[in-house]
Amino acid sequence: MTTLSLLRTPLHEEHVALGGKMVPFAGWEMPIQYPTGIVTEHRAVRGAAGLFDLSHMGEVYLRGPGSGAAADHLVSSDIAGLEVGKARYGLLCNERGTIVDDVIVYRLEPETYLVVVNASNREKDVAHMRRYVPSNIGFEDASLDTALLAVQGPRAAVVLASVTDLEIREATVESLAPFGVIGGRVGGARATIARTGYTGEDGFEVFLPWDRATGPWSRLLAAGAALGLMPCGLGARDTLRLEARYSLYGNEIDETTDPIEAGLGWTCHLEKDFVGRDAIANAKERGPSRRIVGLVVDGGVARHGFPVVHDGALIGTVTSGTFGPTVSKNIALAYVPVALAKVGTDLAVRIRERDVPAKVVKTPFYKRAGEKQ
Amino acid sequence: MSSVPDELRYSKEHEWVRTDGDQVTIGITHFAQEQLGDVVFVELPGKGATVKQFASLGVVESVKAASDVYAPVSGEIVERNVKVIESPELVNSAPYGDGWLVKVRLADKVELEKLLSPSEYRVHIGETAPTGSD
Numbered sequence: 001m002t003t004l005s006l007l008r009t010p011l012h013e014e015h016v017a018l019g020g021k022m023v024p025f026a027g028w029e030m031p032i033q034y035p036t037g038i039v040t041e042h043r044a045v046r047g048a049a050g051l052f053d054l055s056h057m058g059e060v061y062l063r064g065p066g067s068g069a070a071a072d073h074l075v076s077s078d079i080a081g082l083e084v085g086k087a088r089y090g091l092l093c094n095e096r097g098t099i100v101d102d103v104i105v106y107r108l109e110p111e112t113y114l115v116v117v118n119a120s121n122r123e124k125d126v127a128h129m130r131r132y133v134p135s136n137i138g139f140e141d142a143s144l145d146t147a148l149l150a151v152q153g154p155r156a157a158v159v160l161a162s163v164t165d166l167e168i169r170e171a172t173v174e175s176l177a178p179f180g181v182i183g184g185r186v187g188g189a190r191a192t193i194a195r196t197g198y199t200g201e202d203g204f205e206v207f208l209p210w211d212r213a214t215g216p217w218s219r220l221l222a223a224g225a226a227l228g229l230m231p232c233g234l235g236a237r238d239t240l241r242l243e244a245r246y247s248l249y250g251n252e253i254d255e256t257t258d259p260i261e262a263g264l265g266w267t268c269h270l271e272k273d274f275v276g277r278d279a280i281a282n283a284k285e286r287g288p289s290r291r292i293v294g295l296v297v298d299g300g301v302a303r304h305g306f307p308v309v310h311d312g313a314l315i316g317t318v319t320s321g322t323f324g325p326t327v328s329k330n331i332a333l334a335y336v337p338v339a340l341a342k343v344g345t346d347l348a349v350r351i352r353e354r355d356v357p358a359k360v361v362k363t364p365f366y367k368r369a370g371e372k373q
Numbered sequence: 374m375s376s377v378p379d380e381l382r383y384s385k386e387h388e389w390v391r392t393d394g395d396q397v398t399i400g401i402t403h404f405a406q407e408q409l410g411d412v413v414f415v416e417l418p419g420k421g422a423t424v425k426q427f428a429s430l431g432v433v434e435s436v437k438a439a440s441d442v443y444a445p446v447s448g449e450i451v452e453r454n455v456k457v458i459e460s461p462e463l464v465n466s467a468p469y470g471d472g473w474l475v476k477v478r479l480a481d482k483v484e485l486e487k488l489l490s491p492s493e494y495r496v497h498i499g500e501t502a503p504t505g506s507d
Contacts, residue, residue: 037465038436039411235410235437301414301434323413323436330414352416352432352439 009055010147010213018231026120028056031233041236042325045199046368048228049153051220052237054205055213058122059146060129062113063138070133071113075105076259076276078269082107087179087194090267091259092117092128097279099253099262101125104196106181114192114207116148118249132275147213151220151229152203152240154368159224160204163187163216173204187216198237200244200366242331243324243366245294251304251320252292252333261288261335290316291341294363295332297321300351302332302358307350310340318349324365331365332358376403378469382485383494384427384445389469390488392479397446400473401433401464404498409435412464417453417475424448424477426484431474433464446484448477 006029009015015022020031031053033041044050062071072079077090084107092100101121106114117125126141133139151160161173166184173193176182181194189212197203208216221231238248247253253262260268260283270281295302295318302321307314321332332349340347343362348355381389387405391398406412414434424430424444431442453475457463463472479485489497 032437033410037411039413039462239436300416301439303439323434325436 007056007144009053010210011053011055011217014214014217015053015231020231020233023234025234026056026118028119030056031231033233033235034231036230038233038235038239039325041230041232042239044228044230045153045201045232045236045240046326047154048230049151049155049159049224050199050230050232050236051217051224052150052152052232053217054148054150055146055210056119057148058117058119058125058141058143059148059207060115060117060126061138061140061142062115062133063140064111064136066134066137067111067113068107070137071105071115072272073274074129074132075103075115076268076274076280077105078272079105079107079113080272084108084110085181086177087181087196091253091264092125093259093274093276093280094128094255095276095279097258097276097283098255099249099257099259099264100128100255102247102249102253102264106192106194108181108183108192120250145210147208147210149206149208149213149217149220150197150199150203151206151224152197152199152232153201153229155224155227155229156201156203159220159227159229160186160193160206162223163219164191164193166193176204187219189213189216191216198244198246199240200246200364201240201368238320239322239325242320242322242333243326243364245333245364248320257335258283258288260284261290261292263292288338290335291338292319292333293336293341293360294365295321295334295347295349295358296361296365297330297332297349297351297356297358299356300349300354301330302334302349302351302356308334308336308358309348309350309355310336312355314350315340315347321349327365329365333363336360377491377495377498379491381469382445382488382490383497384443384488385497386427386443386445387498388430388443388445390445390485391473392485395479395482396451396476397448397479398473398476399430399445400468401442402494402498403468406465406468406472409433409438409440409464411436412461415457415461415464415474417458418450419453420450422450423480424450426487433461442474444477445488446477447480449480450475451478452476
């Protein structure tokens with residue numbers, strides 16, 4: 001793929017000016033890291049704050065009468081029970097009960113739902129959603145009109161608050177509940193602000209008009225600089241989410257995995273009807289034959305696709321692996337047979353033809369202080 | 374320190390060699406560590422192992438990827454850097470100092486002539502910079 005065919009976010013020039021190392025990702029040209037490097041960016045998010053450009057993510061709106069029921073039918077989690085001004089994680093599944101994508105649904109107004117999807121799946125998701133959404137319901141793929149910034153870390157609230165005016169006068173950025181959503185202005189631009197993220201830290205995601213993204217980006221960088229905020233690329237986003245044991249589509253989950261074996265059964269509200277519900281209910285009743293476990297690998301970095309070995313036999317596959325800068329260990333997620341999934345089980349990962357010891361550990365690998373299980 | 378010190382010789386694969394009699398110290402260059410990003414794991418052969426010029430010597434892993442390190446000369450490993458195995462980030466912070474990888478007893482001094490001079494290496498990284506390890 002040549003870089004000419006890649007899409008660019010509205011912050012492309014900003015990334016280049018900051019020395020961002022631009023790489024192809026899901027059809028986009030994205031910063032994987034800035035000159036200080038992935039480990040420093042990762043630590044900035046854990047200790048202070050990080051600013052991410054996530055404008056490659058997809059945004060799909062469902063609007064009007066019946067939009068709530070349509071979203072509830074598409075998404076595995078309880079969208080019918082979602083209050084206005086709240087967001088919820090869930091899955092798009094197919095009739096076979098395997099995973100089309102993982103999404104966050106935001107109920108912005110009584111009859112306006114925003115579904116945020118992975119960039120790599122956007123076109124597939126739009127086709128999938130259109131198949132199930134009745135034609136009388138407003139359906140808009142606003143991905144290329146919507147920029148998305150994430151401010152993440154223990155100082156995210158104070159940095160964001162310093163450049164934000166909320167549309168409800170009594171509300172404050174600091175008092176927004178986890179998974180809460182509110183309108184306002186960020187760096188002068190009209191924004192939708194949600195207390196959501198993918199790092200294992202407190203943080204916010206800020207939706208902006210495509211052509212108004214550079215002002216808020218610069219204002220946030222300037223406001224955060226004295227507090228230790230750094231621009232962060234997709235490299236740190238991956239190490240942060242892996243320590244927090246969040247699934248990445250294409251690694252832990254895809255159309256060959258079901259929510260039960262992926263450890264995402266909790267997102268499936270089986271009391272309602274949704275696409276894939278019956279197959280998932282069956283999978284749950286049968287019980288999975290394999291499960292995702294966390295591994296700590298002692299003597300090498302396990303990577304996506306590496307074999308997992310027990311007593312010399314191949315028994316599973318690594319879905320994601322990295323050095324975890326905060327836990328200071330080589331960590332991985334892998335599918336293994338249920339009988340070998342117990343915490344404390346000694347396994348191995350085959351790294352460059354060598355079987356390197358790996359132990360099944362409790363996940364998440366990292367949990368921020370005060371966060372409930 | 375210069376990013377291409379004058380007293381060293383270089384391989385096209387971005388290893389450096391410091392000669393001291395019939396013994397050489399080997400590491401990866403400033404340019405290489407910059408391309409790799411944060412080094413988090415180093416795998417090196419032990420004392421007594423033999424290596425062949427331009428064949429794999431070991432592996433350096435960054436957060437994102439594993440990269441082979443090639444032996445710039447043939448010979449026998451006389452020491453591997455235990456400090457760099459414990460603290461792989463030394464490859465980033467001191468690629469020509471505490472971040473060295475192995476010391477090798479040279480099998481054939483003539484092999485050094487196949488390596489690049491500092492000025493040749495400067496041209497090499499200016500003209501054919503690799504696209505990175507991602």
